[in-house]
Amino acid sequence: MRGVLLAGIALMYSTGISLAQSAAPQTAAIPLDNLSSFQNPGKSWQVAGDVTARLDKDNVLNVEEGTGILVNAPSKKKKGIDLITNFEHGDIDLELYYMMAKGSNSGIYLQGRYEIQLEDSWGVKKPTSANNGAVYERWDESRPNGQKGYQGYAPRQNVSRAPGLWQHLKISFQAPRFDASGKKIENAKILRAELNGVTIHENVELFGPTRGAMGSNEVAAGPLRLQGDHGAVAFRDIKITNYGKPRPELVNLKYQVYKGKFEAEPQYDNIPPEAEGTSVALTSDISPLRNDFLVRYTGTLRVKEPGEYTFNLNASGGNGLMRINNKVVVPIEGRDRKGTVNLPAGDMPFELVYSKIVEWGRPAIGIAVVGPGIREYLIGDPASGGNNDSQGPILVDAPVNTILRSFMDLPFPNKDGKRNTRVVHAVNVGSPEQVHYTYDMDNGNMVQVWRGGFLDATPMWYSRGDGSSRPVGAVQHLGQPAFTLAKLASPQAAWVADTAGTGFRPVGYDLDKADQPTFSYRVYGSTVQDAIRVADEGKGIRRELTVQNPGDNLYARLAEGKSIEAVSKDMYVVDGKSYYIRLDDAGGQKPVVRDSNGQKELIVPMRGKLSYSIIF
Structure with a gap:
């Protein structure tokens, strides 16, 4: 080997150091105006302008005309085949959004040989190498039954979203290395994979092609391959960053x-x-x-x-x-x-x-x-993360219904517009279904829900601490902290921004026999009971609001976001298909989707009792 090679190779995100973007390799998007970026696309593949899924119907994606979204919708008439890019890649970062139909299955094959599984794994508690985000297993027919599949890697936790919601996947892939004679000298690796903002793989070595690979051999460069013969799936914003130039x-x-x-x-x-x-x-x-x-x-x-x-x-x-x-x-x-x-x-x-x-x-x-x-x-030397000895993470699991009070920081500017918003009276409620939420006692409202692990309490408990904890799983924020209930002069009036004139006063919460809380507060002279429960099979959060003697012009705000679209009777998809709101019982009142400060809001008149679900 000529000279001394640079040592201590590690990804920057594992060192905690941020680099200037001007020197970063260029990222290119795969054009989705048509299918010209792919080899011989089959009839099941098309380009669309929008796509939706049904929560009650297997393997169905509904498409609208347009461009920008790649859709595979196999059927008896349109047999699905895999889609293969015209380009080949070695070391890459791959970033994309994808949507699964209910009960659907697909995959992404790096270099056409190493599959990252895509599947409707909504609600799965203990993911395997066959579930969403997994590195699919290798296969050897000569092995005994029950052992034919091997060297698959389950994701660290299941952070999959519901069918019809966009999921965000990022993969850093290192291709196998070969010497001058073509002999493999280093295995391929998944350096890091992140699903919906959560790391699910890190430094995973790939000893050979996974099951269903386009070849049993390994190569320095191969095409990106999208599985098309299993089920309905959609992709958008597919971005590739190529590496492979020689290091100094x-x-x-x-x-x-x-x-x-x-x-x-x-x-x-x-x-x-x-x-x-x-x-x-x-x-x-x-x-x-x-x-x-x-x-x-x-x-x-x-x-x-x-x-x-x-x-x-x-x-x-x-x-x-x-x-x-x-x-x-x-x-x-x-x-x-x-x-x-x-x-x-x-x-x-x-x-x-x-x-x-x-x-x-x-x-x-x-x-x-x-x-x-x-x-x-x-x-x-790797970065130490500071001059003090580090400790952590200090993780809090929720094997049973669990409550932990803390500060909670949200990624929204506070009133001075300079820092994140801190919820100082946050009640974090965890469940064994791996569906959790944070309740803001100062506003009588949920501020976030998440799926996966419960809490990282390291910043709260290590050393002097700052009193805050952080969700471990994939978080869905529900907007800037605000009241659930407000009196409005009209359905177009601005939502209440502070407690002035509301008489808001938190009362606390009571636990049922399963240690699930029902929150109470007073507002506008009425007492409110706010019962929040995990939905069956962990499919979301169900909320029931009960107001004693509600006054006139009282409204509940159920969601805000850049977009709110009705997808069926009493069902809405929010913020670019990030989560659903389902009205379970509106007490006969009609919901309203309205514009407010450049956002959309879903509000409904409050007449004593209201129940709805957040599905994510």
């Missing part, structure tokens, strides 16, 4: 260690080193000293692919400086240890200086790098 190499690496607490770079000729030698990697462990030392690395950076590179220096426990081609790329002063530079192909001088000056800090030297066609990776 660090060769002829030498080091010198100097004793002392150096706030600035010293004159090296005036001080003798405590230690010196050659090294195969950047690391703070090279120093024989624990504190108050400086390490200076020098060598040659060999660049094969010219272009713009961004270097993000991790210098935990101290300061750092980096020079390339005798020019400072990352200065020692300031907190932003990031630099972007255009580099030609060829060899150029490299220098990195690390000064350990924080007595209690954990030393670390590392450089996160991204360049043209080069996946983000790390040279040297």
Whole structure:
């Protein structure tokens, strides 16, 4: 092997370092104006402008004319076949949205050989390698019955959405590696897969093609393949980021260690080193000293692919400086240890200086790098995430109905528009069905629901803590915190923004025999009972509001979002097909979908009792 290869490869999102986007590889979308991006598409595939599914009918997608959505709707007349791209890929990041029909099954084959399973797995408690988001198993007919399938990987948790809702999938894939003779020297890997905002796979090694692959051989490049012979499925916003350009190499690496607490770079000729030698990697462990030392690395950076590179220096426990081609790329002063530079192909001088000056800090030297066609990776020590020893995660499960009160941060600007909104009287309610919600006691309303794991209480309980917890599963936010009930002069009047004139006062909550809460509060002189329960089979959340002696012009707001569309009688899909609202009993009142501040709202007059479900 020529020279010394850069070591300590890791994805940037596992180091916690954020890079400038200007150096990032280019991402391209697959055009979905027609089917010209694919080889010999079968009759079951079409391009559509919109698509919907039925919760009560298997394997059906209804389509509307237009472009932008890729739909597979196999039938007896239109036999489904797999759809294969015209292009081939090696290392890629793949990002897309997909929608499953009820009871449907499909898959995405990376390089045509490694399947990520797509399935209607709504409500599954213990996912397997056959469920949504799984790496499908390999298959060997020569093995005994019950053992023919092997090396499949279930997702870490089931965060699947209901049929007819868009699901968001992101995959970082590393292709297998081959030597000059064509012999495989490294297996393919799923570096990371994220479904609906939740990591479901990380550093999964693929030892060979999965069942149903287009070939038993493995290749450096192959097409993307969408399974089309199983069931109805739709895709949109398919984006590909290609990698595969050669990484820079660090060769002829030498080091010198100097004793002392150096706030600035010293004159090296005036001080003798405590230690010196050659090294195969950047690391703070090279120093024989624990504190108050400086390490200076020098060598040659060999660049094969010219272009713009961004270097993000991790210098935990101290300061750092980096020079390339005798020019400072990352200065020692300031907190932003990031630099972007255009580099030609060829060899150029490299220098990195690390000064350990924080007595209690954990030393670390590392450089996160991204360049043209080069996946983000790390040279040297991994980022420590700060100078303090880390702890966690501290996870709270919900094997039974569980309540934990905490602060809860939501991704909406607060009144000053600068930070996330913090719910300071949040009641987090977890269930063994793996369907959970957060109730805002200050507004008498749910602010979010989620599916999967319950809570990460690390920020609440570790060290001094900040009192907040975080959902572990796939979260559906229900909008900016606001009252459920309000008096409106007319159905077009703006929703109430604060407690003025409402007489709002939370009373607390009572638990039933199964430890499920019913919340109580007073508003407009009436007492409200708010009973929230997990729906059968974990298919959503059912809510029943009861108001004693409701006054005139009282309304309940059930949803807000960029869009609210009626999909059937008493059923609405909200915010670009993110979740459903089903009116179970409106007390004979007619719901209204209205415009408000650039959003849509679903409101209904309140006449004593109202029940509805959130299906997600």
